[in-house]
Amino acid sequence: MSSLTKRDISVGMVLLQLRTVIALVLLTAVFTVLVQSSRGINFLHPLNLITISKHVAITGIMAIGMTFVIITGGIDLSVGSIVGLVGMIAGGLIHEGLVLNIFGITIYFHVWVIILICLVLGVLMGGVNGLLITRLNVAPFIGTLGMMYIARGFANIRSGGATFPNLQGKAELGNQGFPILGAGKIIGIPLSIWLMILLLLVTLYVSRKTPLGRHIYAIGGNKRAAELSGVQVKSITTIVYMFSGFCSALVGLIIASQLVAAHPATGESYEMNAIAAAVLGGTSLAGGIGTVGGTIIGAFVIGVLSDGLVMLGVSEFWQNVIKGLVILAAVILDQTQQSMNARSTEAKDKKSQKESAA
Amino acid sequence: MDDSVILRAENIRKVYPGTVALKGVDFNVYKGKVNVLVGENGAGKSTLMKILSGVETPTSGRFFLGEEELNHLTPKSAAEKGIGIIYQELNLFPNMSVAENIFTNREIMKNPGWIDHKTQEEKTKVLLKRLEQDIDPKEMVRNLKVGQQQVVEIAKALAEDVNILIMDEPTSALSKAEVDVLFKIIDELKTAGVSIIYISHRLEELIQIGDYITVLRDGSLITEKPMEEVNLQWIVSSMVGGDSGKIFHSGDRNIGEILLEVKNLGLRGATEEPLLKDVSFSVRKGEVLGIYGLLGAGRSETLETIMGLHEDAAGEILLDGEPLGPPHIRTRIRKGIALVPEDRQREGLVQTMSVSHNLTLAGLWRIVKKKFHINRENESGSVEKMFKGMSIKASTPFVSITSLSGGNQQKVVFGKSLLTNPKVLLLDEPTRGVDVGAKGEIFNIMNDLARDGLAIVLVTSELKEIMAICDRVIILSKGNVTGEFDKDSMTEEALVNASAVGHMTTSQRMKGRVS
Ligand SMILES: Nc1ncnc2c1ncn2[C@@H]1O[C@H](COP(=O)(O)OP(=O)(O)OP(=O)(O)O)[C@@H](O)[C@H]1O
Ligand SMILES: [Mg+2]
Numbered sequence: 067m068s069s070l071t072k073r074d075i076s077v078g079m080v081l082l083q084l085r086t087v088i089a090l091v092l093l094t095a096v097f098t099v100l101v102q103s104s105r106g107i108n109f110l111h112p113l114n115l116i117t118i119s120k121h122v123a124i125t126g127i128m129a130i131g132m133t134f135v136i137i138t139g140g141i142d143l144s145v146g147s148i149v150g151l152v153g154m155i156a157g158g159l160i161h162e163g164l165v166l167n168i169f170g171i172t173i174y175f176h177v178w179v180i181i182l183i184c185l186v187l188g189v190l191m192g193g194v195n196g197l198l199i200t201r202l203n204v205a206p207f208i209g210t211l212g213m214m215y216i217a218r219g220f221a222n223i224r225s226g227g228a229t230f231p232n233l234q235g236k237a238e239l240g241n242q243g244f245p246i247l248g249a250g251k252i253i254g255i256p257l258s259i260w261l262m263i264l265l266l267l268v269t270l271y272v273s274r275k276t277p278l279g280r281h282i283y284a285i286g287g288n289k290r291a292a293e294l295s296g297v298q299v300k301s302i303t304t305i306v307y308m309f310s311g312f313c314s315a316l317v318g319l320i321i322a323s324q325l326v327a328a329h330p331a332t333g334e335s336y337e338m339n340a341i342a343a344a345v346l347g348g349t350s351l352a353g354g355i356g357t358v359g360g361t362i363i364g365a366f367v368i369g370v371l372s373d374g375l376v377m378l379g380v381s382e383f384w385q386n387v388i389k390g391l392v393i394l395a396a397v398i399l400d401q402t403q404q405s406m407n408a409r410s411t412e413a414k415d416k417k418s419q420k421e422s423a424a
Numbered sequence: 425m426d427d428s429v430i431l432r433a434e435n436i437r438k439v440y441p442g443t444v445a446l447k448g449v450d451f452n453v454y455k456g457k458v459n460v461l462v463g464e465n466g467a468g469k470s471t472l473m474k475i476l477s478g479v480e481t482p483t484s485g486r487f488f489l490g491e492e493e494l495n496h497l498t499p500k501s502a503a504e505k506g507i508g509i510i511y512q513e514l515n516l517f518p519n520m521s522v523a524e525n526i527f528t529n530r531e532i533m534k535n536p537g538w539i540d541h542k543t544q545e546e547k548t549k550v551l552l553k554r555l556e557q558d559i560d561p562k563e564m565v566r567n568l569k570v571g572q573q574q575v576v577e578i579a580k581a582l583a584e585d586v587n588i589l590i591m592d593e594p595t596s597a598l599s600k601a602e603v604d605v606l607f608k609i610i611d612e613l614k615t616a617g618v619s620i621i622y623i624s625h626r627l628e629e630l631i632q633i634g635d636y637i638t639v640l641r642d643g644s645l646i647t648e649k650p651m652e653e654v655n656l657q658w659i660v661s662s663m664v665g666g667d668s669g670k671i672f673h674s675g676d677r678n679i680g681e682i683l684l685e686v687k688n689l690g691l692r693g694a695t696e697e698p699l700l701k702d703v704s705f706s707v708r709k710g711e712v713l714g715i716y717g718l719l720g721a722g723r724s725e726t727l728e729t730i731m732g733l734h735e736d737a738a739g740e741i742l743l744d745g746e747p748l749g750p751p752h753i754r755t756r757i758r759k760g761i762a763l764v765p766e767d768r769q770r771e772g773l774v775q776t777m778s779v780s781h782n783l784t785l786a787g788l789w790r791i792v793k794k795k796f797h798i799n800r801e802n803e804s805g806s807v808e809k810m811f812k813g814m815s816i817k818a819s820t821p822f823v824s825i826t827s828l829s830g831g832n833q834q835k836v837v838f839g840k841s842l843l844t845n846p847k848v849l850l851l852d853e854p855t856r857g858v859d860v861g862a863k864g865e866i867f868n869i870m871n872d873l874a875r876d877g878l879a880i881v882l883v884t885s886e887l888k889e890i891m892a893i894c895d896r897v898i899i900l901s902k903g904n905v906t907g908e909f910d911k912d913s914m915t916e917e918a919l920v921n922a923s924a925v926g927h928m929t930t931s932q933r934m935k936g937r938v939s
Binding site (some may be wrong): 275276277278280281283284286287288290291292293294295296297298350353354355412415416419 | 437444484757758763765773775776777781784785786789792796798
């Protein structure tokens with residue numbers, strides 16, 4: 067009946083659909099040339115790529131959690147503060163231990179226990195976000211904004227604004243080994259990158275192949291229809307915020323471990339990087355649309371951009387301007403995609419009409 | 425045929441990615457007449473209307489208003505030229521009041537910059553009175569049922585000063601009494617010289633109201649004729665092309681023991697008057713129970729309560745003699761209750777997902793392996809079964825649900841509920857916007873399901889459907905059961921009269937007509 071099939075889609079369309087990948091390739095190419103010519107450094111050197119990926123992992127892991135939140139039609143502004151607070155809790159537990167005044171004793175935990183405590187803390191804070199949003203009907207923007215201030219406040223309260231330095235731990239206390247998370251490597255690749263890859267694979271599976279994933283998309287697309295189809299809207303939304311809290315806590319641990327220190331201001335404005343990565347990767351803020359794969363590519367775009375600009379010696383102020391422009395360009399391109407799509411099929415149809423007439 | 429053509433479309437072609445919706449269609453709109461447009465689901469009716477009202481641009485083709493050629497039509501310029509449209513998929517703002525919706529974009533201003541809400545509400549009241557509906561102008565549209573929203577859409581179109589009024593399935597959720605009111609208004613509009621384009625799948629309505637009929641099939645024009653020259657048989661056969669499709673066969677069904685029992689349902693709404701006062705009934709295995717009533721009778725609320733949507737509902741619901749337990753939709757679905765909701769856009773479909781994912785959404789738990797892995801073969805198997813069984817028209821199951829025509833979207837909603845393997849099927853206007861052929865198929869499916877021992881509760885505003893398939897029918901009015909009829913005592917008149925009990929305005933109207 068209709069002569070138009072999927073294969074007829076023009077080259078232009080394919081380019082548009084892969085726009086984030088293409089942006090990434092272009093950026094990398096541009097920086098390779100510029101960095102080589104102005105600094106004489108090989109941008110594509112494996113060591114440099116690993117450094118960039120290490121930075122990307124920080125944004126990427128948070129952005130994976132953020133992607134699911136945005137797919138449900140929400141937003142999580144508290145992730146940066148959770149990063150900061152978790153770092154401080156970990157730092158405090160290693161540095162000072164848990165002081166129980168009533169008994170006059172101090173408990174020093176094993177590093178694994180500390181990591182576990184921190185991850186649970188992240189999940190709990192996400193859970194509070196979820197409960198605020200689903201049970202008390204607070205708008206996601208407001209609920210997580212509140213959590214953002216609260217978590218940041220506690221991060222400062224924990225140390226009175228000071229930094230916990232030297233988190234190597236002490237042999238006599240049995241709490242050594244924390245820096246491994248940040249400095250450890252498997253086949254020359256830092257653990258944080260492996261963690262991002264692992265998280266990506268797991269979430270790819272969950273989002274494509276499990277009812278949970280399907281339900282998350284359904285909630286964002288049409289909450290009421292999802293509910294009437296038996297989707298547990300409230301619990302699943304809460305789980306999604308818990309997962310975002312988990313990702314942030316993981317990032318908080320990684321950063322504290324990399325720096326071997328915890329500072330209460332760590333992670334400030336990271337939520338914006340996570341949101342930007344998700345949006346660059348094609349996640350729609352209206353909910354229902356997005357993929358974690360796209361988000362990771364988006365995180366790489368941001369990572370390559372920032373590191374490339376730093377290597378070129380562009381001032382921090384200009385870096386921000388350029389980042390903003392790239393994000394805007396990507397989103398505007400997204401808007402044009404639909405009308406381009408329609409126009410290309412119409413043009414095609416006109417051509418085939420003419421051919422059949424001739 | 426000496427009527428003058430006011431709007432003329434020539435050789436309109438419209439291509440969407442993957443489908444050619446219109447293949448060079450000519451269409452004439454006669455001045456001061458009701459121009460009826462029919463065709464199967466996906467024939468291209470709505471697409472043509474969207475082009476005439478400036479929502480979509482045609483790929484090629486031209487159209488003329490009188491002698492003037494219309495180029496680059498936008499919704500705004502179409503409105504300026506006096507072309508108004510009531511969309512098939514309701515297009516109101518749920519977060520605004522009825523009055524605000526009616527005056528969107530044409531707000532009545534008090535001093536510059538201030539909306540005169542009072543005047544707007546008064547005018548709205550007058551409009552709704554004309555439509556014989558007591559909807560509060562201040563009510564939020566989100567609280568209205570589909571039929572009431574349709575009334576508001578009609579009121580909105582009436583508030584505009586139009587020369588040409590397009591009505592794309594305006595009555596699909598309206599009962600007979602409400603349709604009669606609309607037809608009276610259409611007559612008034614005609615007298616005032618307004619030309620009307622009318623689309624509906626209720627063919628009797630078309631014959632009653634139409635002056636000219638145009639038939640579309642698969643994006644092509646089949647014929648255009650004055651209505652006097654055609655009959656129902658002709659319409660059906662020219663729509664489907666030759667063989668007149670599957671005709672509904674009402675087979676013998678064995679009616680078994682009671683499966684679903686509903687006792688003293690009560691439900692309070694936002695207003696003082698409860699939505700449901702005291703509703704009790706039971707349905708047996710293999711039985712099709714119809715529920716008929718007017719807008720606001722509580723039909724949808726009854727089904728929603730059984731499904732578990734209303735946590736604060738009173739009363740008792742028994743399935744197989746066992747209480748259903750707390751209102752929890754997921755558990756009830758798994759116990760075998762399924763609902764086809766009335767409002768497919770708001771309650772039935774997830775617009776961001778594909779046809780296939782929409783179909784399997786409610787029944788995913790049945791096709792997963794080890795409780796979490798979605799098995800691709802099982803999923804595409806189920807999807808394929810529904811595509812065949814419901815004859816859904818889509819290029820592939822992976823296209824976005826929004827690219828389907830209205831009737832095909834409705835079939836997806838129906839298919840979704842079947843894939844949960846229900847014991848009790850609650851159907852709220854399941855054939856809304858579905859063409860005759862597919863309607864017959866849906867009825868056959870219902871019939872087969874009932875024969876397999878399902879209990880079916882059917883809410884429909886079409887009397888014909890009730891008469892055709894229901895073994896028994898109860899009438900709701902203002903939240904009470906006001907009548908029960910079995911196959912022998914079921915007559916259209918009896919149903920209409922029972923549905924009017926308690927509706928003062930409506931019953932007065934009915935009396936007025938009889939005398
Ligand atoms: N946005 C879109 N993208 C792709 N295809 C579309 C889009 N809108 C409509 N179509 C296709 O165009 C065809 C005509 O659709 P249209 O909505 O005009 O049908 P219709 O005659 O109004 O049917 P119904 O009686 O079911 O409302 C269908 O095959 C439909 O799938
Ligand atoms: Mg239509």
